[in-house]
Every structure is written in structure tokens, then in C-alpha cells.
Amino acid sequence: MLWLWGINVRYFERTGVRYDVCFSSKDQKYLLHSREIFQSAGMATTVALTSSAVFCTHCLLQQDRAASLHPPLMYACILALLLLPLDFAFKETRMFFSTTLFRVATPFRHMSWADFLLADVLTSLAKPLSDCERALCHLLSGPVMLPHSTDQMCGSSSWTIPAGLSLPYLWRLCQCLRTWRDTGNTGQAFNALKYSTAFPVIVLSAINFQVSDADWNRFWKPIWLAAAFLNSAYSYYWDIERDWEIAFFSSPSDQKWMGLKEPILKDKLQYPRTFYVYLMMSNLVLRLAWTYKLSPHLRQNLLTVLIFTLLEVFRRFQWMFVRIEVELRKLQVSKPEVGQLVPALPPQEIIDADELVPI
Numbered sequence: 183m184l185w186l187w188g189i190n191v192r193y194f195e196r197t198g199v200r201y202d203v204c205f206s207s208k209d210q211k212y213l214l215h216s217r218e219i220f221q222s223a224g225m226a227t228t229v230a231l232t233s234s235a236v237f238c239t240h241c242l243l244q245q246d247r248a249a250s251l252h253p254p255l256m257y258a259c260i261l262a263l264l265l266l267p268l269d270f271a272f273k274e275t276r277m278f279f280s281t282t283l284f285r286v287a288t289p290f291r292h293m294s295w296a297d298f299l300l301a302d303v304l305t306s307l308a309k310p311l312s313d314c315e316r317a318l319c320h321l322l323s324g325p326v327m328l329p330h331s332t333d334q335m336c337g338s339s340s341w342t343i344p345a346g347l348s349l350p351y352l353w354r355l356c357q358c359l360r361t362w363r364d365t366g367n368t369g370q371a372f373n374a375l376k377y378s379t380a381f382p383v384i385v386l387s388a389i390n391f392q393v394s395d396a397d398w399n400r401f402w403k404p405i406w407l408a409a410a411f412l413n414s415a416y417s418y419y420w421d422i423e424r425d426w427e428i429a430f431f432s433s434p435s436d437q438k439w440m441g442l443k444e445p446i447l448k449d450k451l452q453y454p455r456t457f458y459v460y461l462m463m464s465n466l467v468l469r470l471a472w473t474y475k476l477s478p479h480l481r482q483n484l485l486t487v488l489i490f491t492l493l494e495v496f497r498r499f500q501w502m503f504v505r506i507e508v509e510l511r512k513l514q515v516s517k518p519e520v521g522q523l524v525p526a527l528p529p530q531e532i533i534d535a536d537e538l539v540p541i
Contacts, residue, residue, distance in 0.1 A: 183307060184226065186499040188219035193503070199452070200523040204509045209296050212278035225271060229259045254321055257314075287349075289356035292364060295509070301357055304350040305377075306498040309491045315346035344388040351380040369424065376416050382409040418469045422462060426504045430462065452507045452524050461500060468497035 194201040195216055202210045214222070233256035240249035263271060265280050278296075285291065286301045304311065319336035336342065358374035361367065386406040390398050422428050451458070471490050510523040 183303065183495050183498070184219065184223040186495065187502075188216050188223055190499065190502050190506075191219055192216035194506070198525045199506070200510065200520075201506050203513060203520060203523055204295050204299075204506060206294055206296070209278065209294065212275045214272060214275055218272060218275075222272060226260060226263060229263070230256060233259070253317060257318070257321075286353050286357075289353050289360060291360070293357050293361055298357065301350065301354045303498060305354055305380075306494050308347050308350045309487070309494070311350065312343060312346040316343060341388070344384045347384050348381060351377045373420065373424070376420050379409070379413040379416050383413050414469045418466055421465055421469070421501065425501070425508065426458075426461070427508050428458060428462065453503070458504070461504060465497060465501070468493055 191201070191214075193199070202213050205213065233252050237249050237252040240246075240252070264276055267273065267277060279300075282294075282296050282300050285294075285297050286304065289297075289301070316336055319340075319342055355374045355377040358370045358377065362370035362374065383406065386402060386409055389402055390406075393402060419431060422430050471493050507524055513520060514523055
């Protein structure tokens with residue numbers, strides 16, 4: 183995700199998008215340039231790949247004791263890169279990230295835009311975070327090279343797996359409720375409701391390990407499918423109508439495109455219109471795939487799990503472009519003194535206003 187955020191920032195830098203204005207003036211000084219983000223991502227990747235390569239080498243040589251040292255060492259090195267208050271590797275930004283992560287995990291205070299953005303990204307990383315939680319459980323409760331010895335405590339039938347999956351959604355839900363209380367914005371209540379729809383999917387999926395196959399197929403599976411559809415549909419609606427402010431469901435167009443009603447876009451666009459249509463279509467597919475990572479009982483195929491996890495990270499990466507565009511346009515309206523934050527399309531790409539109404 184850090185590599186993809188670097189690509190986001192590189193694009194914003196090259197096109198003159200003032201993405202930094204989304205953050206508070208206090209937080210802006212901690213933001214890194216794209217080159218520095220790539221350096222940080224490279225360091226973390228180097229640590230992970232080096233540790234994995236040495237681990238595999240020890241396993242091939244049947245040196246289990248030496249191999250068992252590498253997982254905890256890798257986690258310790260990554261935590262050190264994030265948390266150690268030493269003057270190396272962008273210390274101030276690392277401390278800012280750690281502080282923001284703590285604020286996200288304790289969502290009982292006023293929320294900044296950095297808090298919101300990190301919490302939203304963490305919902306896309308729920309599966310990797312759950313895997314880290316499972317790995318740490320094995321490290322703390324039994325021999326690292328004998329994971330089956332701790333399956334009862336750390337395996338798929340354990341309550342710790344759905345609990346780890348639920349945490350990012352719980353944090354985001356609490357943020358929405360706190361913002362609703364502070365501002366009175368009822369939209370935040372509906373946003374909280376959106377995050378609450380993830381919990382039935384996670385819990386019902388975990389039930390699969392506690393009941394027989396016959397009971398699951400006869401009673402629990404239809405309920406799980408209904409919960410998964412509700413979660414995906416609600417999340418997709420929110421992406422389009424609220425996060426991206428594309429009027430597709432609330433104000434459908436009379437014109438059609440490929441047999442479907444065309445979305446209504448703003449009269450000033452940062453990207454070509456085809457990009458927004460692509461986002462809507464790809465986001466629908468990726469939102470449906472998102473259900474896979476919320477369901478522990480669908481994880482037997484490790485390669486499939488990896489692919490779906492990467493797809494969700496990619497969905498969040500492309501979501502970021504339009505979400506930041508929308509936030510900057512809101513700031514341009516509420517604070518005209520900040521000037522133009524989002525450059526419009528070049529003149530040759532701007533279409534007549536009458537044509538922009540349907541899309």
C-alpha cells in the first residue's frame with residue numbers, strides 16, 4: 183500500500199493537485215514527497231524480502247531453530263522502523279504516523295482528516311492485519327515451526343481471527359459516530375451504518391467452523407450471502423454517491439450508455455470522463471470481491487486469498503484519486519481564499535456543459 187500511495191502522491195505532484203491541503207496545517211509538515219515515500223517503502227520491502235529469503239534458506243537446510251528466529255525478528259525490525267524515536271528514516275513522519283495510528287485505535291476524540299484517511303485504508307488492509315494478528319498469536323503461544331500445535335488458539339476456528347478482522351471497521355464506525363455527535367451531520371450516522379454491515383459477514387463466516395456442513399448449507403449460508411450482498415451493495419452506493427459524489431443512484435440521467443443510465447458528473451473534472459466510468463465499473467467488481475477477505479471460511483486457497491487481497495489494495499489506490507479530488511473541491515467552495523486546488527482538464531479535453539450533464 184505504501185508503494186501505491188507513493189504513486190498517488192507522484193501523480194498529484196506532477197499535475198499540481200494540492201492534496202496536502204486536505205490535511206490540517208499542523209499535519210502538512212509531516213507529509214513526505216513521493217521520492218521519500220518510495221524510499222520508505224523500499225526499506226520496509228527490503229527488510230521483509232531479506233528476512234523471507236533467509237527464512238526459506240534455513241527451512242531448505244532443515245535448520246528449524248534458526249528459521250524460527252526470523253519471523254519475530256522481521257516484525258521487530260518493521261516495528262522499529264515505525265516506532266523508534268531515533269533520528270533516521272524520516273523520524274518526524276514516522277512519529278506522526280505512529281501517533282495517528284494510536285488515534286485511530288482509540289477513536290474517542292475529534293477526528294482529523296489524517297485519522298479518517300488512515301482508518302479508511304486500514305479497512306482495506308483488514309485481511310493482512312488479521313494475518314499479522316494470527317502470526318503474532320503463533321509466535322506468543324507455541325513453537326513457530328509447529329503452527330498446528332496452536333491451531334485451537336490461533337487457527338481458523340478461533341475467535342481471534344474474526345476479532346482481528348473486525349477491528350478496522352469498529353474503529354471507523356466509532357469515528358463516524360464521534361463525528362456525528364460533534365457536528366450533528368446525519369450522513370455520518372449512515373456512514374457508521376455502512377461499516378456496521380461488515381460485522382454480520384465476519385461473524386456468520388466464523389460460524390462456519392462451529393457448525394456441521396449440513397447446517398451451514400441449509401441455514402447459515404443463505405444468511406451469510408444476504409449479509410455479504412448488503413455489505414457490498416451499501417459500500418458501493420456510498421463510494422459512488424458520497425465519497426465520489428457521482429449522481430448515479432440519487433439523480434439518474436435520462437440518457438443511456440450500453441443500456442444503463444449514465445452517471446451525472448460535475449461540470450469541472452480533474453480526469454477524463456471515461457476514467458470515472460471505469461472507476462464505477464471496476465469498483466463494483468472489486469467491492470464484490472471484497473467480501474472474500476471478510477470471510478475466514480473462504481481462505482483454504484492461499485493463492486486466491488493473496489490475489490483478492492491485492493485487488494482490494496488496488497481498489498483503495500484508485501479510490502484515492504477521486505476521493506481527494508472531491509475533498510479539495512469542497513475546500514475550494516468553503517474556503518475560496520485557498521485558490522485553485524485541483525487543476526481542470528486541458529481546454530481540448532473539456533466538453534461542452536450541455537454534454538456534461540448526462541456524463
